Amino acid sequence: MHSYLKIHKDDNVLVALRDLEQGTVIDFEGQSFPLIDRVAAKHKFTLTDLHADDSIYMYGVLVGKATKDIPKGGLVSTENIHHASSEFHLGKRKLNWHKPDTSKFDGRTFMGYHRADGSVGTANYWLVIPLVFCENRNIQVMKEALVDKLGYKKAKTYESEVDQLMSLYQAGKSPQEILQADMQASAEKAANKRLFKNIDGIKFLTHDLGCGGTQQDSQALCGLLAGYITHPNVAGATVLSLGCQHAQGHILQTEIAKRDPAFSKPMIILEQQKMGTERNLLQHALKQTFTGLMEANQNERRPAPLSKLCIGLECGGSDGFSGISANPALGYVSDILVSMGGSVILSEFPELCGVEQELSDRCVDEDTAKRFMDLMITYNKRAEDGGSGFYANPSFGNIKDGLITDAIKSAGAAKKGGTSPVTAVLDYPEKASKPGLNLLCTPGSDVESTTAEVGSGANVVLFTTGLGTPTGNPVAPVIKLSTNSVIYNRMPDIIDINCGTIIEGTETIPQAGERILEYVIQVANGEIQPKAVLLEQDDFIPWKRGVSL
Structure with a gap:
């Protein structure tokens, strides 16, 4: 393993790949010099003497300016540099690039969920989402009602650790004794078997937007929610609305149409102020969600080319x-x-x-x-x-x-x-x-x-x-x-x-x-x-x- 690295030929600093003590002799590109400071792994030190306002380069680009003189082999830190970056302008197109060897992956496929719009999901989820934060409680009630019963509750909990703490307290142990106690790890509980084998889970997306902010915020929220509802990993959705908020159901549907004009996934939109009581709202929501899950469960994984992957970086x-x-x-x-x-x-x-x-x-x-x-x-x-x-x-x-x-x-x-x-x-x-x-x-x-x-x-x-x-x-x-x-x-x-x-x-x-x-x-x-x-x-x-x- 090397001890330091120059990332780009135009850089005037080196990156320490391990902790380097003060006085360590650096031998690099025909020159030899001692480190003026201790340099911890991941930090940088200068390759030349720098003066106040001199430019500092990494990755071949301007990344800072010296605020004081820094001798060769000196640690670069917030004490001696500040942020700086180059100006930019509309330049010429530079579209030539070296394509990597893809032979190991040519013809490869993955098993995904194919959607009507041509996209392919790597998972198959049902969404339950509010158009406004006022509905977060109802979303939580639906979560408590559905997740465990349908077999989506994760097995690992920390309930047994709490039981142990309660026992120590009831036995009269002091806070110090409790802090020093040897806690036994929870035994994993057997999770319920999933009722819908092709549904990976029901996801409940709460948030604090939809009303009280700007209409721009609500419009953006509806666009984001539309992105999730039309997402290839999503089979369908239940949407709860209060009724009077900025983020309206028709705005959501317009945003969905922008992303998928022929949208055909099962989607339920329910408005509490029209439905009346919480019980009426939630009973309708549960029944319609359940029948939507029955429909979504018909989709099964099938082969798809790797070109159907869209990776977020x-x-x-x-x-x-x-x-x-x-x-x-x-x-x-x-x-x-x-x-x-x-x-x-x-x-x-x-x-x-x-x-x-x-x-x-x-x-x-x-x-x-x-x-x-x-x-x-x-x-x-x-x-x-x-x-x-x-x-x-x-x-x-x-x-x-x-x-x-x-x-x-x-x-x-x-x-x-x-x-x-x-x-x-x-x-x-x-x-x-x-x-x-x-x-x-x-x-x-x-x-x-x-x-x-x-x-x-x-x-x-x-x-x-x-x-x-x-x-x-x-x-x-x-x-x-x-x-x-x-x-x-x-x-x-x-x-x-x-x-x-x-x-x-x-x-x-x-x-x-x-x-x-x-x-x-x-x-x-x-x-x-x-x-x-x-x-x-x-x-x-x-x-x-x-x-x-």
């Missing part, structure tokens, strides 16, 4: 290894899938700051490039008007683990999109309808962005993490990939795939990419359930436009 809890291990491995998967006629979605626009020129140049035509640049400019201006531009995107955890400017974070995050041309630029919550690489305007917040990618049609999400995050989604399997082996070994209950092998030098990026795609196919077949699915990590947060980075 996501990251959360990123670290200094994200851009050199897991993210470029996803980029390789992206290029393979695009080469085979599939589609991928890259989002999180605040984390594309600094790579706008490259991505706009890769857009298939000037109109697409202009739309991308306009969305980036408008979004950043809204953030600045609210007192926080893209520069404020990195979190405490990002900074602690080496992503000390937004441009450093962005340059690594963009690697998830591979090298293929950008075929479409989408504004939230538009649907991805073209094969190839789609750019979707979302915040950098991982749950909001994952929610949006699935709403745009991703039937699988690949999610990289360096610090560990449990994020999942109600209808699309979220496959978690670690950027380093330490977090993979520490959090095996939430992470599916280890890409730390790339850092350790035991696997190349293409080898990791092919391994990831093999796993995706198994998930798409229903053979493997990712950890987020097993844990029922059903995160669903609509983006309230302009509030979140």
